[in-house]
Amino acid sequence: MESVYENIEETDEKVGAFLTLNKEDALAAAREADEKGIDPDNVLSGLPVGIKDNISTKGVRTTAASKMLEDFVPVYDATVVEKLKQAGMISVGKLNMDEFAMGGSTENSALKITRNPWDLSKVPGGSSGGSAAAVAAGQVPVSLGSDTGGSIRQPASFTGLVGMKPTYGRVSRFGLIAFGSSLDQIGPFTRTVKDNALVLNAISGTDDRDGTSYRGETPDFTEGIDKGVKGLRIGVPKEYFHEDAKETEIVESVRKALDMYKKMGAEIVEVSLPHSKYGIPAYYIIASSEASSNLQRFDGIRYGYRSENIGSLEDIYVKSRSEGFGLEVKRRIMLGTFSLSSGFYDAHFKKAAQARTLIRQDFEKAFEDVDVLVAPTTTSTAFEIGGKIDDPLAMYMADVLTVPVNLAGVPSLSIPCGFSEDLPVGMQIIGKHFDEQTIYRAAYAYE
Ligand code: GLN
Numbered sequence: 001m002e003s004v005y006e007n008i009e010e011t012d013e014k015v016g017a018f019l020t021l022n023k024e025d026a027l028a029a030a031r032e033a034d035e036k037g038i039d040p041d042n043v044l045s046g047l048p049v050g051i052k053d054n055i056s057t058k059g060v061r062t063t064a065a066s067k068m069l070e071d072f073v074p075v076y077d078a079t080v081v082e083k084l085k086q087a088g089m090i091s092v093g094k095l096n097m098d099e100f101a102m103g104g105s106t107e108n109s110a111l112k113i114t115r116n117p118w119d120l121s122k123v124p125g126g127s128s129g130g131s132a133a134a135v136a137a138g139q140v141p142v143s144l145g146s147d148t149g150g151s152i153r154q155p156a157s158f159t160g161l162v163g164m165k166p167t168y169g170r171v172s173r174f175g176l177i178a179f180g181s182s183l184d185q186i187g188p189f190t191r192t193v194k195d196n197a198l199v200l201n202a203i204s205g206t207d208d209r210d211g212t213s214y215r216g217e218t219p220d221f222t223e224g225i226d227k228g229v230k231g232l233r234i235g236v237p238k239e240y241f242h243e244d245a246k247e248t249e250i251v252e253s254v255r256k257a258l259d260m261y262k263k264m265g266a267e268i269v270e271v272s273l274p275h276s277k278y279g280i281p282a283y284y285i286i287a288s289s290e291a292s293s294n295l296q297r298f299d300g301i302r303y304g305y306r307s308e309n310i311g312s313l314e315d316i317y318v319k320s321r322s323e324g325f326g327l328e329v330k331r332r333i334m335l336g337t338f339s340l341s342s343g344f345y346d347a348h349f350k351k352a353a354q355a356r357t358l359i360r361q362d363f364e365k366a367f368e369d370v371d372v373l374v375a376p377t378t379t380s381t382a383f384e385i386g387g388k389i390d391d392p393l394a395m396y397m398a399d400v401l402t403v404p405v406n407l408a409g410v411p412s413l414s415i416p417c418g419f420s421e422d423l424p425v426g427m428q429i430i431g432k433h434f435d436e437q438t439i440y441r442a443a444y445a446y447e
Contacts, residue, residue, distance in 0.1 A: 045088025078175020125155030150402025157426025292336030
């Protein structure tokens, strides 16, 4: 654990992945683990882990990378943090992100910039950019992120990692600072597929403190992981190989992976997800609407930032929120409030909800015929820091391949599948609801 911190102190000056380090607690936990001895039945015990800063950690500052929560210290652990502790993992600190998980580059953090360890002039992706950068830089072997519209898979793809967005309901959201509650899921970043399955084992399960938590069984995600892909039917959604995949090397890398699957005995089948084109508008309306509601709690009274120059009660609300939230968060609150307001609800929110149903039905239909779907995770590799930050629409459009999965609630894993101009390329393996096992099996065979 001492060497973990030495390494972080040395490398994080350049990478900037961590917002908070809890060194004393971690060293104490490591000492305790030394005394007890490593638990041979628990492969994760004693290992360091980093946590995205929108996941509540008892006694350790949790900011969601917002000025609003810059000094916020929670009094309880999120369920996932409790579960990692039970598995013997030791949290070393909290990781940078886009403010309230809104963004795709970590540049929306109100607190610092995080750089891509592969090329420090590039973004690590987002919103879980700190979580990805920390594992890619070798600071920790595992981290947790959250994925509302791609925020685990896109940064995993930009940094050459394995990143899982589990089925909605698989992992408890208790203690996750809510963004789009019907879309949010927590999941692991790792270097290898098997490590990823092991961590998902540890964090999954029914939780009475989350009303949307899945009440069914949690399987062992490593079981049958080495069965291979012989006889597996792999769907290739044609809409995901479209012209927005500007960097043809991305499409080529995924096609090469598909050839490999074919050689290993899988059957490759073209499928169609015709409503994918409504993914971006539906997602940005639904996610922003839910966010505008979730963020009402930051009112300058209960907790978080309060403006200094207050004359009236209204001042507390208006000034605290005006000063505490960043530009992108305000943009989403306005978009969401507008979409939900009477007179516009039917034209926007309701339409988006209908499009969401069509998107979910596309996946259901495709999965009648195939076991998993394979597609690129993103339409570009990691881009230049500052490259898109002034063009919110371009930033939104970049999520075109990840948001349909969240709208449908299905699981999807991004794994590295090559390089384009020396930067990692990712492909996603999308599965049926609650069938992460088959995803891991297909990913393991490729790896
Ligand atoms: N980039 C998307 C957004 O800005 C996804 C974010 C996320 O998954 N948290 O909303």
